[in-house]
Amino acid sequence: MQPVLRASDISKSFGAVRALDKARLTVERGEIHALLGANGCGKSTLCKIIAGTVGRDSGEVAIDGEVAALGSPRLAEEQGVALFYQELSLVPQLSVGENIFLGREPRTALGFTDRAAILHETEALIARVATVAGKGFTPEARVADLSPDQRQLAEILKVLARKPKVIIFDEATATLDRRQVEVFFDILRELRSEGISSIFISHRMDEVFAIADRITVMRNGQTVAEFAASETDRYAVVYAMVGETGAIAASVRDHKPLEDNIRLVVDRVRAARLGPVSFTARRGEILGLGGLQGQGQKALLSGLFGAEPFLAGRVSLDGVDVTARRPADAMAHRIAYVSGDRARDSALPGRSIFENTAIASLVRERRHVIPGALFRERFAEVLTGLNTRYAGLDAPIGSLSGGNQQKVFISRWLSPAPGLLLLDDPTKGIDLGAKGDFYLLARKLADEGATVIIYSSEDSELLSLCDRLLVLNGGAVTADLSGDRLTPFELTQASYGDAA
Amino acid sequence: MIGLSQLGRRTWVVTAVALIVLLVANAILQHNFLEPSVVQSNLTTFLPLVLVAIGQTYVILGGDIDLSVGAIVALTNVVTVTVIAALGGDGTAVTLGLLAGVGVGVGCGLINGLIIAGLRFQPIVTTFATSIVFSGLALWVLPQAGLPVPEPYWRTYAGSVLGIPTVYVIYLVAFLLAAFLAARPFMTRLKAVGGQRTAAFQTGVDIGKLRVSAFVLSGLFGAFSSLCLTGETASGDPLMGQTLAMSAISAVVLGGTALAGGVGGALGSVLGAWVVGMIGSVIFFAGLPFEYQTLVQGLIILAALAGGVLVTRR
Numbered sequence: 001m002q003p004v005l006r007a008s009d010i011s012k013s014f015g016a017v018r019a020l021d022k023a024r025l026t027v028e029r030g031e032i033h034a035l036l037g038a039n040g041c042g043k044s045t046l047c048k049i050i051a052g053t054v055g056r057d058s059g060e061v062a063i064d065g066e067v068a069a070l071g072s073p074r075l076a077e078e079q080g081v082a083l084f085y086q087e088l089s090l091v092p093q094l095s096v097g098e099n100i101f102l103g104r105e106p107r108t109a110l111g112f113t114d115r116a117a118i119l120h121e122t123e124a125l126i127a128r129v130a131t132v133a134g135k136g137f138t139p140e141a142r143v144a145d146l147s148p149d150q151r152q153l154a155e156i157l158k159v160l161a162r163k164p165k166v167i168i169f170d171e172a173t174a175t176l177d178r179r180q181v182e183v184f185f186d187i188l189r190e191l192r193s194e195g196i197s198s199i200f201i202s203h204r205m206d207e208v209f210a211i212a213d214r215i216t217v218m219r220n221g222q223t224v225a226e227f228a229a230s231e232t233d234r235y236a237v238v239y240a241m242v243g244e245t246g247a248i249a250a251s252v253r254d255h256k257p258l259e260d261n262i263r264l265v266v267d268r269v270r271a272a273r274l275g276p277v278s279f280t281a282r283r284g285e286i287l288g289l290g291g292l293q294g295q296g297q298k299a300l301l302s303g304l305f306g307a308e309p310f311l312a313g314r315v316s317l318d319g320v321d322v323t324a325r326r327p328a329d330a331m332a333h334r335i336a337y338v339s340g341d342r343a344r345d346s347a348l349p350g351r352s353i354f355e356n357t358a359i360a361s362l363v364r365e366r367r368h369v370i371p372g373a374l375f376r377e378r379f380a381e382v383l384t385g386l387n388t389r390y391a392g393l394d395a396p397i398g399s400l401s402g403g404n405q406q407k408v409f410i411s412r413w414l415s416p417a418p419g420l421l422l423l424d425d426p427t428k429g430i431d432l433g434a435k436g437d438f439y440l441l442a443r444k445l446a447d448e449g450a451t452v453i454i455y456s457s458e459d460s461e462l463l464s465l466c467d468r469l470l471v472l473n474g475g476a477v478t479a480d481l482s483g484d485r486l487t488p489f490e491l492t493q494a495s496y497g498d499a500a
Numbered sequence: 501m502i503g504l505s506q507l508g509r510r511t512w513v514v515t516a517v518a519l520i521v522l523l524v525a526n527a528i529l530q531h532n533f534l535e536p537s538v539v540q541s542n543l544t545t546f547l548p549l550v551l552v553a554i555g556q557t558y559v560i561l562g563g564d565i566d567l568s569v570g571a572i573v574a575l576t577n578v579v580t581v582t583v584i585a586a587l588g589g590d591g592t593a594v595t596l597g598l599l600a601g602v603g604v605g606v607g608c609g610l611i612n613g614l615i616i617a618g619l620r621f622q623p624i625v626t627t628f629a630t631s632i633v634f635s636g637l638a639l640w641v642l643p644q645a646g647l648p649v650p651e652p653y654w655r656t657y658a659g660s661v662l663g664i665p666t667v668y669v670i671y672l673v674a675f676l677l678a679a680f681l682a683a684r685p686f687m688t689r690l691k692a693v694g695g696q697r698t699a700a701f702q703t704g705v706d707i708g709k710l711r712v713s714a715f716v717l718s719g720l721f722g723a724f725s726s727l728c729l730t731g732e733t734a735s736g737d738p739l740m741g742q743t744l745a746m747s748a749i750s751a752v753v754l755g756g757t758a759l760a761g762g763v764g765g766a767l768g769s770v771l772g773a774w775v776v777g778m779i780g781s782v783i784f785f786a787g788l789p790f791e792y793q794t795l796v797q798g799l800i801i802l803a804a805l806a807g808g809v810l811v812t813r814r
Contacts, residue, residue: 074704089702093695093762098688103705105685112683158703 002065004029004197005081005166007050010059012042019045021221022059027166030195032188034202034212034229037241042221043201047168050199051083052076063165080165084172090143090155097122097139100158125157129190132183149180156187160196167191168199171429173207178457178495179292185211204458205234217241241432264420264451266304269313274299274475276313281451281468286442288466289455291495296475297455301422304453305337306330317420317451331364335420336413338406340428346409347397353408354379354393360412382411387437403434410441421445423454427461439465459491471495512756512768514807515775522778529785544658544667544732546777548573548725551670552744553751553769554678555721558714560752561687563694563761564616564623566715569722569748571634572608573741576601576726578642581649581736589650597649601730602723608634609719613712631745638738647736657731670728674721678766681717687765690714694761750801751776776801 005027012020020042027033037043048054050061052070061068063079070076073083090099097118106117122139137150146154152172159167169188173181188198188211202208208215209229217225217240225240261283268276274296281287289297303310306324315323317333324330327337339345348356357379358370376393383390388407390400397405406426413421423442427435442465446452456462462469469486471479471494479494481487527533533542552569559566580601587593612630616623661669681687692700693710700707729740748769749759755772757764779800783793 073702085702089699091692091695091699091762093691093758094688098692102688102692102700103703105688107685113685113688 001029003027004064005050005199006062006065007046008059008062010046010049010061011057012045012049012054013057019221020049020056023218023221024223025050025199025216026226027197027199028214029165030192030197031213032192032198032200032211034200034208034215035218036202036208036215036237037218041218041241043218044170046218047083047170047199047201050076050166051081051168053083077162077164080163082159082162082164082167084155084159084167084169089158090151092144093142095140095142096126096137096146096154096157099143099154100125100161102158104161121161122157125161128160129153129157129187132186149183152180152184153187160191164196166197166199168201170201172200173202173204178459181207205237206458206460208237209234238432263318265314265316267314267316269300269303269310269315271296271299271303271308271310274303275310277472277475277477278313279470279477279480281453283449283451284446285468286446286452286454286466288462288469289453289472290459290462290469290481290491291472291478293457295472297472298424299475300472301337301424301453301455304330304420305335305422307337322420328363331360333420334416334418335422336360336418337422338410338413338424338426340425342402342405342409345424347405349398351397352394353383353390353397353400356397356408357383357393357411361415378415379411382414383407386411386441401431401434403430403437406430406434407437410438414445417445417448418450421450421452423452423456425455425457428457435461459488463488463491512771515754515756515768515771515804518754518775518804518807519771519778522775522782525782526778526785529782540665540667542777542781543671545781546774547667547670548729548732548741549744549747549751549777550770550773551674551721551725551728552741552748553755553773554674554766555718555725556745556748556752557755557757557764557766557769558681558690558717559623560749560757560759561694561761561764562690562711562714563697564711564714565749565759566609566612566627566718567624567745568608568612568627568631568634569718570741570743570745571631571638572605572719572722573726573729573744574638574738575608575634575641576604576723577730577740578638578736578738579604580727580730581647582641584649584653585647591652594650594653598727601727602720605719605721605723605726606716607719609716609722610712612719613715616715617708617711635738642736642738645735645737645739649730649734649736654731654734657728666731667728670724674724675770678770682765686710686713691762696762747776748773750805754801754804775804779804 003026005025007023007025009022009024010020011022023042023046025035025046035043035047045054049056050070052073052075061070063081068079091102094102100122101118106114106121108114119139126133126137126139133153134147134150137146137153143151143154173184188200191198200212212229215227215229215232215237216223217237219241227237262280263283264281266277266279268278270276277300289300291297299308302308304315304324306326306329309325310323313323314321317335320333322330322333322335324335348359354376358375361367361375362370380393386407388404390404397408400408421442427438442452442454454462454466463486466486468480468482469491470477471481471491473495479490481490481494532538552573556566556569580597583600584593584597587596608630612627615621615630616626657666660666689700689705690710692703692705693707697707725744726741733740751772752764752769753759753772754775755764755768755770757768779797783796788796
């Protein structure tokens with residue numbers, strides 16, 4: 001049978017950088033196709049070319065066997081290719097129905113908006129996903145009032161209303177928790193049963209094998225491998241992604257017993273949807289916060305850092321009271337915080353790499369002027385130590401890939417080394433190579449005496465990295481896993497426990 | 501369902517309550533307040549602000565702001581009276597004068613819109629600058645107040661059309677125009693532009709066209725407002741309407757339209773304009789010394805805004 005989409009020999013250069021070098025991609029009708037590769041391999045560029053948001057230098061795209069003209073998103077859409085935006089195309093102030101038909105409103109004979117038709121057609125769309133829609137998901141509901149997974153669903157319906165043959169999902173699951181990912185996968189399967197194909201980009205290997213029918217792997221702008229998911233395994237895929245040189249940090253946990261050296265005491269802290277929670281952590285320990293998303297992990301981390309101070313309770317580090325009322329308090333006690341939401345919590349957009357690294361030291365050392373030479377030397381060393389790939393300290397932060405940006409943001413906190421490092425889903429949306437560097441860094445800091453507390457939306461990350469896991473459920477710690485109990489089974493069981 | 505659509509709608513309710521309180525206060529202070537002639541006189545006084553507020557609503561919904569509308573009112577006024585006087589003051593002259601005035605309003609709005617949406621200038625700074633330009637033009641057209649309009653003009657404005665007071669006809673036409681716009685896809689798209697501009701762009705909405713249209717509407721309603729004011733003052737005044745822009749923005753916000761854009765509607769702005777107007781008349785009839793009136797008016801508007809914001813944040 002004719003593939004629904006075939007992109008062949010697509011090349012594209014941005015200035016001197018060759019982003020795509022005769023890349024190819026073939027998607028069959030009604031299949032879920034995973035597109036994998038390290039960050040910067042060109043998979044996003046390829047998708048944007050197919051969706052018409054970026055032009056190509058050479059090559060062609062055929063839809064249902066016919067060469068397609070893909071000059072603009074609208075043209076691509078008319079030919080059945082839709083790009084799924086990560087919540088970016090929803091207007092929170094408008095209703096679900098208004099959003100779905102924005103710009104293509106059905107009209108009455110007099111040219112007025114046909115609200116009845118919007119209502120009717122939106123209801124029909126919602127009926128297709130009724131099993132996963134959840135409470136309050138009506139055509140009139142405002143998008144601002146929806147839960148994150150319902151917003152994602154609204155976004156999908158908006159795409160579906162355009163009756164596409166192929167939908168491209170670029171890291172659609174990056175901001176979702178496990179339950180939401182399941183819902184999302186149910187939708188993909190539903191689409192598949194209707195004969196609609198999906199191209200699915202993800203950094204999470206578990207997800208790819210859970211959902212994909214076929215897998216295309218890209219590396220350095222080229223398509224290097226195509227697999228049927230059922231006939232391969234993750235090692236083969238990872239090998240194709242990184243080539244022979246890549247070192248994937250499968251597990252950097254060493255099993256040397258921890259000294260019984262308690263340094264962090266968290267005593268009955270409370271926040272809006274958290275606690276009271278008490279626990280201790282040792283010097284050199286990597287302590288994970290597990291559980292479903294939104295069970296208080298982020299509240300705990302931002303409370304420890306003073307970004308959203310605890311309502312009650314005390315925190316002490318090395319016997320000193322470090323209960324923070326604001327981030328500057330925490331920083332004064334060598335507490336560092338790195339968020340996975342780089343755009344919101346970390347980046348000084350438009351500023352240089354140097355300024356983005358120096359900022360924390362300015363605050364901590366109470367400086368008003370950046371000591372150029374001193375800081376430059378200091379941070380160049382730190383960044384190089386993290387394998388950061390950057391053109392120069394004065395290049396804008398936006399010129400770096402997600403993984404390299406995250407290395408810049410963590411390097412803020414590394415000189416002097418932190419006593420307590422708080423990591424809030426730090427590897428979200430960054431490539432496997434950078435993840436590996438990150439794991440090694442966390443372990444190195446712990447070995448040098450830091451205490452690391454990490455929350456991750458990926459179970460496998462927590463299980464491979466942490467010495468001990470606290471599982472949170474409904475704002476309370478429901479399990480404390482270490483040693484032999486540090487298994488996916490125990491974690492899942494505690495995550496989905498009674499309180500949920 | 502409607503309970504979920506929080507935000508603006510609650511501010512709207514607060515304003516409606518404020519309006520009732522003001523109505524009661526006025527009725528107490530001014531014993532003949534509810535007589536038809538007094539009602540008509542009050543509504544006539546508020547009409548220019550109501551019209552400007554309706555126009556301003558579209559600009560604010562689209563995420564912009566128009567500070568120049570007061571100057572547009574002045575420029576429209578002087579152009580209209582000058583054209584009428586130059587053409588001899590008969591019926592044709594009045595008609596052409598009105599058309600010229602409307603043309604001035606639309607033209608000023610178009611200039612604002614093209615500079616802001618086309619050249620991507622900041623709306624607040626741009627309309628501040630164009631307001632100075634429009635005021636300057638008004639002074640150039642008519643350096644001194646004066647130049648009366650012919651009697652039929654202001655007589656018609658104060659009189660009635662087909663037995664209905666002209667002012668009420670103008671209210672009706674303004675409401676119909678606002679209702680017409682509210683029922684068009686234009687309104688949803690404009691809210692999208694003001695609510696989440698990137699989303700509107702990625703959905704293929706023509707952002708530039710919508711923003712320009714909103715400024716043109718603001719200019720158009722500014723012109724309507726000016727023609728009404730001219731009917732009241734019956735002469736040209738290059739300094740007319742100076743406080744209108746700010747009062748209209750207050751009215752729009754009181755009416756539940758978010759200053760950030762994306763939420764609200766013209767009907768709320770009408771209520772807001774009435775509230776702003778009533779605050780003035782309560783202060784007047786309460787017999788407050790003149791020198792305190794502006795101060796008190798400002799404080800009451802601030803309190804009303806704060807009330808709306810507090811309820812919305814709850």
